[in-house]
Amino acid sequence: MAGVSFNGTSKHFDDVVALDQLDLEIPDGEFLVLVGPSGCGKSTALRIIAGLEEATEGTLHIGGVDVTDVEPQHRDLAMVFQSYALYPHKTVRQNIEFPLKSRKVPPADRRAEAETAATMLGLGELMDRRPGQLSGGQRQRVALARALVRRPEVFLMDEPLSNLDAKTRVQTRAELSELHATLGATFIYVTHDQVEAMTMGTRIAVLDQGRLQQVGAPDDVYDRPANLFVAGFIGSPPMNIVEAAVERIDGGIRLAIGTGAFDLPESWGAAVSATGIERVAIGIRPEHLRIGDGPIDGVVRTVESLGHERHIVCELAGTDHRPGDLVPGDLVIVRQSADDPAPRMGEAIHLGAEARHLHLFDPDSGERIDP
Amino acid sequence: MNRRPVNDRARTRTRTRRRWRERGLAFTLLLPSLLVFGVFVFYPFARTFWLGFFETDPFGGRRTFVGLDQYTDTLTSSSFRNSLWVTLKFTLLTVPTGLALGLGLAILAHQKLRGMGFYRTVFSSTVATSVAVASLMFISLLSPSVGLINQAIRWFGGEPIFFLQSPGWALVAISAVTVWQNLGIIFIVTSAGLQSLPDDLYESARLDGASAWSRFVDITVPLLSPTLLFGFVVLTITSFQTFGQVDLLTNGGPLEATNLIVFSIFETAFRDFNPGSAAAQAVVLFFIVLVLTAVQFKILERRVFYGR
Structure with missing residues (x-):
């Protein structure tokens, strides 16, 4: 397992500053929620961790190692996308096995690992179906199973619950927290929904306009907002x-x-x-x-x-x-x-x-x- | 109490009237298309089919009914079988190459790099080039004396190749023109297909550790399979219909090495002045293409993913 740290990390898209000098230490095993309104830089921060975006300035460390210039496949992390990014032409089994197949794991081993991950997430009956034949909640579980099948050091999640109905969202929220407790891995979770942030995070980091506004335990952020933005953003109805x-x-x-x-x-x-x-x-x-x-x-x-x-x-x-x-x-x-x-x-x-x-x-x- | 059946009958009458009104409207809307297709497709096709049963004078007049004789002659004629064999070789030379090159260029042009719009325009430009222009370009490219390719061969110390005059090379040369001309449409179609593939699938695959080749084989090809099937079928059909480049570059020669079926039909109709036999050949070609397309769909559609 590994912690993640941003060290003065910035990302510019031409003249737009998506992330501005972010300094953030995420200890090993933490469930950190990056929260903020649309365009605040939270997804950019997550994509920088994944290696899908290159930082314009600063560095990124995972497990104490500078990975700023390391390719995504060598960072030992898994990501659950907002759209789930499931391969629509592959069955659930093939989707879950894909990360192992890419890493040349022998077929028998990857089948066993996929079964374990699927059982953990209650997907046993659905292994031969394609994503198009699944509900939103089931797809979300497949995406999770694919993420955890190779036991990465860090899990990244980009608004994974935003496409679910309200009831499934509440249920999945609890399941994700449980999964974090079971695996003990570092979870970094992006959302614009402050209820998700408050209920799931060990700590939450509030971002606005690319800047870190406050980081702390959910209750601390709620009880002692650092500024007017955080005060207005965290809490429903707002302060x-x-x-x-x-x-x-x-x-x-x-x-x-x-x-x-x-x-x-x-x-x-x-x-x-x-x-x-x-x-x-x-x-x-x-x-x-x-x-x-x-x-x-x-x-x-x-x-x-x-x-x-x-x-x-x-x-x-x-x-x-x-x-x-x-x-x-x-x-x-x-x-x-x-x-x-x-x-x-x-x-x-x-x-x-x-x-x-x-x-x-x-x-x-x-x-x-x-x- | 007794009024209900009367109401039901009235409702049924209204529904029947509405259904007939809808059918009338549908037919009215279809009529312009039916007229155009009827005049330019269905009637000529039926007429060709019918003409195949008659021996005629050079202008299609003074007909003598000969039944299936001309069809039998066509199927047993060594010249027709040679044309069919040449056309098959031509199809094998042009279809996979055209599809692979078009897809390759589309993948190259799909990169998010500066100036890619210019390359996209260049790669798709052959779609706007006529067969005459393409043929002229290749005449000058392939010329044994002043052609660029032969100049390059000479520069490397080789002997010039008579591409269009040599039986071994002529079909390859005609295929090259055809591949070049088809490149534009395949590039456009596959580019459109690539644009519709979500980026996050590739990002996810990168995180999963998939190599560039694995991403191509495991994601691009399966998700692009409907487009590739379309390209494959269309290129096959057009290769069986190729005429212009043969007429302009080789006239079917040398030694019938480029005598593709449609060129052979043209020769029969307008050089041998035998419209009846040409019609029979055209009908046979139609059924060959029909069967081939059906077989392609039957075999390949199982491997195509239509998004469900």
Whole structure:
């Protein structure tokens, strides 16, 4: 098994910078998820590991060895593609055996290995079918079996669940995590779906515009987003971000939002003062906003029921950032349990949140401000 | 309670009327194509078939019914059998070579390199060249005195070869012209086929450790097999129909070495002035091509992957 490390790795496509000076250490046996929106550079990073793209700058090490200029077939890794890249004219058995056949493994051995991989993934009955005769989930398993049949040091996966229906996706997510635990190999998984990232990764690396925004355990990234991008990207529904004016008060600071304000202790005041800014971006997770007693006034605009919970979209009173719009004020989403009493649309409400659940960011640089 | 059967009858009548209306519309839409095919394909073919049963004057008039005599004569004639043998050799020389070269060039031009568009244009340009132009080019290329090829042979110290005048070389020379001319269409068709193959299959194969040859044999050939079958069948049919280059370069000679079937039919009809016999030969050629194509499909289609 082997770890992977990017060392100042960049990739340029003419004038477009797809990956910008990426420094990332992926220890042996880790399940790292590269997550970000379309065009953030996550697939480019994966393809650089695979050797399918050449890095413009920097190096790449696998198992401590510089493989920047090593051909893909000599890197000892396997990749599951978004399209699965199964050979449509070959049977499931031939597909799974192909990596072994390419490496001149004797037919009897490769048949046995293919059987083992297929059994592991529940493909025993499908060995003589062609990919066109399989469902999306079955194809995905064949792609996985083909990847694991030669026991590579590193598994690369490029959005392998994106073509599956919601139910199969949830099931396969769990199976992939289980497979990782069983094999103990290094898994590097690319997705734009932050739910996949949160549920599967040992660590997640958030990318945007080719730059690494944050890397850490899923809970750390969720609880302490490094900047406004990560705060807005990780979490569903996303974190509420509203701008507030900073006022100094006795024993702390006051963050004024519309007609209301949050009062924060001195520790925050010092941190905000140190940045020298007069406005901050406040981030509050929807599940941390309470309806009832609170300093912020708002009006309920829509109520979305999801059965087990409710998403309540509220407009904050006194904010008027988009004059002329149907809803000109700042909008926030409150996540509420289905057991709580539902507010009516148009109802005036008060919103509150505990100070420990507030995240402050510099609105210009987007960087997190910690007390 | 009793109204239901009446409703059913009415519904059946409406459906029948609708079906007839649809058939009328379908026939109306097919009529222009049927007319064109009828005048230019079906009628001439039926007429040729019919003419094969008659001995005629040089212009196809004053017919005498001779039954299957001309067909029997054609099948037993040593000249026709020689033409058939020459045509078979010609097919063996041109079809695999044309297909292999066209595919090879398409693979070369499929590389993502700068200036590849220029090469694609050059490689496909022969499709726009007439047989007359191609023949003229090869006359000057193959000329024993001033031809480039013979100049090269002389430069290496060899004796000039009389490509078009030697019985051993003439068929090879005609085949070379034909391969050159077919190259464009095979290049275009296989290039289009290659463009439709997904890149990630090749990327996956590279990661799996497959060599370039293995990627060609295990991925390109099977996935391109419908295109290759199409090329194979079309080239075979056109090789059995070749006429222009023989007429322009060798006139079927020397010593009937390039007397391909269609040229032989032409000679019978317009030099020996025997349209009836030529018609019989043409019908025999039609059935040969029909059987050959059916056999090709029967044998090769099992190896073709149509994407299911």
